[in-house]
Amino acid sequence: MPSEVENPLSSLLKDNLGMTSTKGKLTLKANDSLFAVFRKTANYIGKNGDWTxxxxxxxxxxxxxxxxxxxxxxxxxxxxxxxxxxxxxxxxxxxxxxxxxxxxxxxxxxxxxxxxxxxxxxxxxxxxxxxxxxxxxxxxxxxxxxxxxxxxxxxxxxxxxxxxxxxxxxxxTHTIGYGILIQNLRKDYDQNPAIQEVLSKENFDQFLARMTTHDGPKYGSWMDYLNPTHIGQISLQLMNEIAREPQENELSPSLRMI
Incomplete structure (x- = not known):
């Protein structure tokens, strides 16, 4: 059975995304897909805030x-x-x-x-x-x-x-969490000219749309957008790395911005 760990990302999210608590654990399995990491993180954000x-x-x-x-x-x-x-x-x-x-x-x-x-x-x-x-x-x-x-x-x-x-x-919970993650990932994209040169805004939004939909993985090869030559060091890739080796990854500057 894949090992599970409590991720240090939980306290980071509270400090940066308007969360008012960190009830429960943001637990990620070592073999979680990026889609699962995104879903779990969004749900965790949505559960831990006094949203208006x-x-x-x-x-x-x-x-x-x-x-x-x-x-x-x-x-x-x-x-x-x-x-x-x-x-x-x-x-x-x-x-x-x-x-x-x-x-x-x-x-x-x-x-x-x-x-x-x-x-x-x-x-x-x-x-x-x-x-x-x-x-x-x-x-x-x-x-x-x-x-x-x-x-x-x-x-x-x-x-x-x-x-x-x-x-x-x-x-x-997912609505709030996805909304916040999208806003911050777009900021990350806008501040990375190198990524913009190889990944169009339209394709990036298509990728995010698939990531925020229950049936998203069924709509073609959404993992294609994560090719390192396309997406560089954007936060989504870093989240994926943390999901796979949570104990060993230090939070990078790009991830801290979310």
Whole structure:
């Protein structure tokens, strides 16, 4: 059985990412994939903070920005009230379940909207579905039972008089953690011209999008983006090194910045 260790990254995260505690352990297995390291770290961040409504709005906007080539550039977002949630035609947030969800409504620049398939899944395929004027929501599960839907995009049923809407579902802990990690990794990318020369911003965002989606590893060879000749010493690679040899790795300057 792979050995497990308590990672020194936990105290580092508290010092730099707005966490208010370090309850529990950030435990990484020696054979964890980078996807697993990213998921565990995001979940740990999300569990150890006193996050506000503004934090959830910011996190959902950050994650949405990874998909703006399809779903459009978000220009503003706001939290829906309980009455507003009740009027949204999505079964997941109706009835007693509504109390378990934060719902963020996004306003998107219609000129930046791409295309989705008829089911609303994140695929770069042509489609007859016009989403340019479609309401766009992020559903955040405060009970953290939405991992199997994490980061997936859906269209509501077109049956009935209600307008069709587009939405994504995610756990509260992962939403916060992924949002914070993305923001800091983008800073790392922006401050590394050598990486920018060999890895485009579009490809980097595609990589992050796959890392923050439950089905991410299924979308092609996402590990290709970690080729050392492409990504150099970016924080993601360093996180992977720490996951594999936690006791022996000293935290590098690039990782400290997160």
């Amino acid at each position: 409504e503004e934090d959830y709005i910011a996190a959902t906007e950050t994650i949405a920005s990874l998909h703006e080539d399809q779903f459009g550039h978000v220009i503003s977002s706001r939290l829906l009230s309980d009455d507003e949630k009740a009027a949204v035609p999505i079964n997941t947030i109706q009835g007693e379940e509504a109390d378990h969800f934060i719902v963020v409504a996004h306003q998107v620049d219609p000129e930046t909207v791409g295309q989705v398939n008829a089911h609303g899944y994140r695929q770069r395929t042509s489609s007859s579905v016009d989403i340019s004027d479609m309401p766009y929501y992020s559903l955040v599960d405060l009970n953290n039972k939405a991992w199997k839907n994490q980061g997936n995009y859906y269209l509501s049923s077109s049956a009935g008089p209600e307008p069709q809407v587009m939405y994504t579902i995610s756990n509260a």
